[in-house]
Amino acid sequence: RKEVEQDPGPFNVPEGATVAFNCTYSNSASQSFFWYRQDCRKEPKLLMSVYSSGNEDGRFTAQLNRASQYISLLIRDSKLSDSATYLCVVTDSSYKLIFGSGTRLLVRP
Amino acid sequence: DTAVSQTPKYLVTQMGNDKSIKCEQNLGHDTMYWYKQDSKKFLKIMFSYNNKELIINETVPNRFSPKSPDKAHLNLHINSLELGDSAVYFCASSQTGGASTDTQYFGPGTRLTVL
Numbered sequence: 294r295k296e297v298e299q300d301p302g303p304f305n306v307p308e309g310a311t312v313a314f315n316c317t318y319s320n321s322a323s324q325s326f327f328w329y330r331q332d333c334r335k336e337p338k339l340l341m342s343v344y345s346s347g348n349e350d351g352r353f354t355a356q357l358n359r360a361s362q363y364i365s366l367l368i369r370d371s372k373l374s375d376s377a378t379y380l381c382v383v384t385d386s387s388y389k390l391i392f393g394s395g396t397r398l399l400v401r402p
Numbered sequence: 403d404t405a406v407s408q409t410p411k412y413l414v415t416q417m418g419n420d421k422s423i424k425c426e427q428n429l430g431h432d433t434m435y436w437y438k439q440d441s442k443k444f445l446k447i448m449f450s451y452n453n454k455e456l457i458i459n460e461t462v463p464n465r466f467s468p469k470s471p472d473k474a475h476l477n478l479h480i481n482s483l484e485l486g487d488s489a490v491y492f493c494a495s496s497q498t499g500g501a502s503t504d505t506q507y508f509g510p511g512t513r514l515t516v517l
Contacts, residue, residue: 336492336508337445380445388499389458390506392445 294319297393299381305399310371314396316364316381323383323391326357328366331378331395340366340379371400405429406509408493414515415483422479423512425493433457433499434476435506436468437492445492451476452499483516490514 299316306312318326326343341348343355343364354367364381381393406427415421427434435458436448450458451470465481480487493509 334511336510338508339505378443387458388504389447389450394442394444 295393296320296391297381297383299379299393299396301394301396303397303399305401306371307401308371308373310400311367311369312371312398313368314366314379314381314398316366316393316396318362318364318381318383318391320383320385320391321359321362322386323362324386324388325384326364327382327390328353328355328364329380329382329392331380333377337380337392368398371398373400373402376400406493406495406507408491408509408512410512411510412513412515414517416517417483417485419483420479420481421483421514422477423491423493423514424475424477425509426475427493427495427507427509428474429495429497429507431495431497431507432473433496433504434470434473435494435496436476436478437494437508439490439492439511441489449476449478450499457499480514483514485516488514488516 328340329337330340331337343357347356352369356365378395378397380395433452435450439445448462449468454470467479470476490511492511494506496504496506
């Protein structure tokens with residue numbers, strides 16, 4: 294079983310749509326949780342950290358459910374520029390980053 | 403004023419050759435990393451150095467040898483390249499490498515193609 298699992302997509306949505314991605318992780322000892330964004334042929338960049346209380350950054354909302362070992366990312370009012378691959382990332386007890394394979398989002402005009 | 407830089411950006415080489423990839427960060431970070439992203443897009447850590455000292459060494463063939471001459475540089479040397487080494491190699495750095503709030507900053511990647 295993969296340590297971090299994501300639906301690869303692609304999710305193909307119109308501009309203005311709301312889209313949600315989910316991610317599950319297998320190691321209950323995971324310490325920290327993040328969403329990274331990776332554009333085609335570019336490096337991953339941190340989008341946001343994920344906390345148990347949930348957190349919001351503009352149009353992006355992230356949630357963590359430790360009991361179910363589940364992380365989500367909600368994007369409201371999708372923009373064309375949101376098209377990218379979204380990587381779910383957890384850290385183990387030594388703060389090593391464990392990446393999911395990513396969920397691809399395509400926002401169409 | 404690139405934060406994490408890598409050279410070369412592209413590397414095409416024959417099987418059996420030896421090659422190096424260089425990484426530099428100007429963020430003043432203590433920890434640097436090498437990751438490999440294969441054709442299936444999985445990004446996996448290979449090595450991590452903190453202040454020139456190796457702290458993470460994943461199950462990587464010993465043909466791969468990292469070298470950190472100082473804490474701002476982490477180079478990756480690969481001996482006897484194989485077809486399966488073709489991938490994108492990302493360097494990254496973070497402030498400490500040991501905190502939940504530590505953010506890793508990635509370089510632009512080196513796309514290695516072994517023919």
